[in-house]
Amino acid sequence: MSSKFFLMALAIFFSFAQVVIEANSWWSLGMNNPVQMSEVYIIGAQPLCSQLAGLSQGQKKLCHLYQDHMQYIGEGAKTGIKECQYQFRHRRWNCSTVDNTSVFGRVMQIGSRETAFTYAVSAAGVVNAMSRACREGELSTCGCSRAARPKDLPRDWLWGGCGDNIDYGYRFAKEFVDARERERIHAKGSYESARILMNLHNNEAGRRTVYNLADVACKCHGVSGSCSLKTCWLQLADFRKVGDALKEKYDSAAAMRLNSRGKLVQVNSRFNSPTTQDLVYIDPSPDYCVRNESTGSLGTQGRLCNKTSEGMDGCELMCCGRGYDQFKTVQTERCHCKFHWCCYVKCKKCTEIVDQFVCK
Numbered sequence: 001m002s003s004k005f006f007l008m009a010l011a012i013f014f015s016f017a018q019v020v021i022e023a024n025s026w027w028s029l030g031m032n033n034p035v036q037m038s039e040v041y042i043i044g045a046q047p048l049c050s051q052l053a054g055l056s057q058g059q060k061k062l063c064h065l066y067q068d069h070m071q072y073i074g075e076g077a078k079t080g081i082k083e084c085q086y087q088f089r090h091r092r093w094n095c096s097t098v099d100n101t102s103v104f105g106r107v108m109q110i111g112s113r114e115t116a117f118t119y120a121v122s123a124a125g126v127v128n129a130m131s132r133a134c135r136e137g138e139l140s141t142c143g144c145s146r147a148a149r150p151k152d153l154p155r156d157w158l159w160g161g162c163g164d165n166i167d168y169g170y171r172f173a174k175e176f177v178d179a180r181e182r183e184r185i186h187a188k189g190s191y192e193s194a195r196i197l198m199n200l201h202n203n204e205a206g207r208r209t210v211y212n213l214a215d216v217a218c219k220c221h222g223v224s225g226s227c228s229l230k231t232c233w234l235q236l237a238d239f240r241k242v243g244d245a246l247k248e249k250y251d252s253a254a255a256m257r258l259n260s261r262g263k264l265v266q267v268n269s270r271f272n273s274p275t276t277q278d279l280v281y282i283d284p285s286p287d288y289c290v291r292n293e294s295t296g297s298l299g300t301q302g303r304l305c306n307k308t309s310e311g312m313d314g315c316e317l318m319c320c321g322r323g324y325d326q327f328k329t330v331q332t333e334r335c336h337c338k339f340h341w342c343c344y345v346k347c348k349k350c351t352e353i354v355d356q357f358v359c360k
């Protein structure tokens, strides 16, 4: 009885969510849905792929075929969103998610460099999560990496620890994440077609960044740590490195336009064409200073800023010249920590009154 009720409640939630969801929202799998992905599948025989919010037709098919993968798609999206928020924490646009279902809101309808970053980092998150899930034996269709032994690995080192399966992660992420773009109906030369090309390009740039940053990791063996023997395998980079690399690409992203043959080309033809690993965009960024319903900008009113910084986090730039309010807050920190034998650390709580500044 209760599971029947649960299913009904789910169906109602999803049909509601479907309405408010904007175009891109496999990302919504990364949000704190009232339903965690794993619970969806515990229900068993009747998986809810067809009802999951935000999936395109092709993505629903993949969901049916690879049900055990969906949890990691969600994890990947979440990792990407978190990294985006970290990288942009001091910026006017801070990658905030608007609500749990529409994820980033209307700003993603603009083909800006912020949108480019968001696509790349979430595609990267999926490669990351899938590759690791394979290695950890969580998926029925993949296992440890089968990457060939690198040529430059010293001859007496062993190749063969269980590595992150980045080939599989890359391939599945490509199929799943790009599915939505490939299905979109568009006229040649239309704005829509330019957006599709832009999204596909940035998805690929994100995936390749994960691929290229993966590296060989090794472990020592041998008599009393002599390290005479090493076992090595392929390992994903820390996702922060992926975020840092994509942030640099964001800073140097290329402005593009459609040419007469329906291809994306660089606006400024004097620059080198972007490679498959660069980010590209087709629209200027909206004004992130003031709240605007039509662009989806949340504005910077109420944002914390740094009075002494001259960077983007400084009050001058963050508040767009509108000025700021000052208030005092009490901050509590752990302090005077002492190590006790054995084995715990005991700390005191220290409170401090600090000045804070928020944009008008």
Ligand SMILES: *[C@@H]1O[C@H](CO)[C@@H](O)[C@H](O)[C@H]1NC(C)=O
Binding pocket: 032, 099, 100
């Ligand atoms: C959104 O998620 C948060 C937890 O992350 C939850 O507290 C809140 O109720 C959710 N809101 C909606 C509208 O589902």
Ligand SMILES: *[C@@H]1O[C@H](CO)[C@@H](O)[C@H](O)[C@H]1NC(C)=O
Binding pocket: 286, 290, 291, 292, 293, 294, 295
């Ligand atoms: C919101 O943005 C649109 C598009 O850039 C602009 O035309 C409009 O004037 C803006 N509205 C406000 C209230 O700033």
Ligand SMILES: *[C@@H]1O[C@H](CO)[C@@H](O)[C@H](O)[C@H]1NC(C)=O
Binding pocket: 094, 096, 298, 299, 300, 301, 302, 303
């Ligand atoms: C990001 O900006 C929005 C809009 O100004 C604000 O509501 C939100 O608290 C900010 N998030 C963080 C983590 O600073």
Ligand SMILES: *[C@@H]1O[C@H](CO)[C@@H](O)[C@H](O)[C@H]1NC(C)=O
Binding pocket: 306, 307, 308, 309, 310
């Ligand atoms: C504010 O900016 C200054 C200069 O960049 C920096 O030294 C300081 O740590 C910042 N303060 C906070 C609270 O981030």
